[in-house]
Amino acid sequence: MADTYYNPADLRKFGKISEWSEELGTKFFDYYGKVFEEGALSAREKSLIALAVSHVVKCPYCIDAYTKDGLEKGITKEEMMEAVHVGAAIEGGATLVHGVQMMNKYNKLSM
């Protein structure tokens, strides 16, 4: 067994999850592939969204994968960092907006 929970080489083995459940694995990867095709959003825009989400869900595999994908699509490091900030801003906002709940409760409990 690996002595860490995350091994970068495991990313290459992602496809192997289908071996233990072929139907669900195949359906997932078909869906995944379809999601990232050019559509109403360009593949480039989707790659940046994926990069931002990768950071928010804190998935090291996804961060590796979508940094490389961004490079392949000619996305600049400035664009990538802005996408990360978009993710961080939403995540920070999601924490802070609960401050209103705290304020509401505080006011309710206070004389």
Place this chain on the structure above:
Amino acid sequence: MATKSLKARQDELAIGNKQLEILNGGPFKEGELPYFKDKIDQIGRFPLRPNKLEILQINVGYMCNQVCEHCHVDAGPDRKEIMTKETMALCLEVIKNTGAHTLDLTGGAPEMNPNFRWFVEEASKLGIKDFIVRSNLTIIRANKKYYDLPQFFKKHNVHVISSMPHYTRGKTDKQRGDGVFDKSIQALKDLNAVGYGMENSPLKLDLVYNPSGAFLPGNQEAMERDFKKALKEDFDISFHQLFAITNLPIARFLDYLIASENYEDYMYSLVEAYNPVAVANVMCTNTISVSWDGWLYDCDFNQMLGLKVASTVKHIKEYNEVILNNREIIISQHCYGCTAGAGSSCQGNVI
């Protein structure tokens, strides 16, 4: 960034056999990745054989004004391998009689060969349909004696194909050296000024994009769209097509991959992106590559690995298209670079 070639640094990766040892070893030898030979055998393509010859690619020398980090030629100012006028004369004889419709001059910086202009003048008289010169752009601005190259190219109806790693300064200079971006932009403006790359202009100007790092090129059409938009908006520059070319693990790019600990991952990426459809059109099936000293190769990459054609005809002085067309193409694991994704060749995607 290195300022000397691997050869001048006496690096063992300057030796073809050493590179082949690496390409045949590692994950391939350990059975983790399939050999290219086995992969194409599965679709009945082994041994790989040529189709009709379409492109004669002549490397007129390894000398270059740049020392790009990814260069598979290991070119640079310190390289002294330059095609002589005698060898050029032998090439002209071949061009006169070839069935190929395209002549493709490459280097190094081909313009640095002292007989370059004479060769272009002579070759342009021989009725070749598409006459390409691969120019690195900065050479046009490197020295006053090259400033008139756009006019010279125009006079001889040369199709200019130029490298442009990115439409931003940072990425370009990192791969090719400080100042390369600004000089390239100026050179593109000079080419546009004489009509190259303009809409509907017969003076063809295409750009080559290679990734500046250990990753594969993205969708060629999407990249072309981005390049055209950025170069037009930021610099009012026009060009015709963009060719996205995969970096092959040879010479300085191989050195970079190993030094940055990206080699294994890169080979996995190439094998994963293997596209059997691309095999039918790989450029070695329609190209002959001629080295500065007249030897014949299946492609420019095999030239750099020292893998001469497997034919009784091995040199330009004994050139015979019929005999050459009966050869088996020499392959190794670097060939995965040409079959990845939409395929890669000196003319970009192959499917």
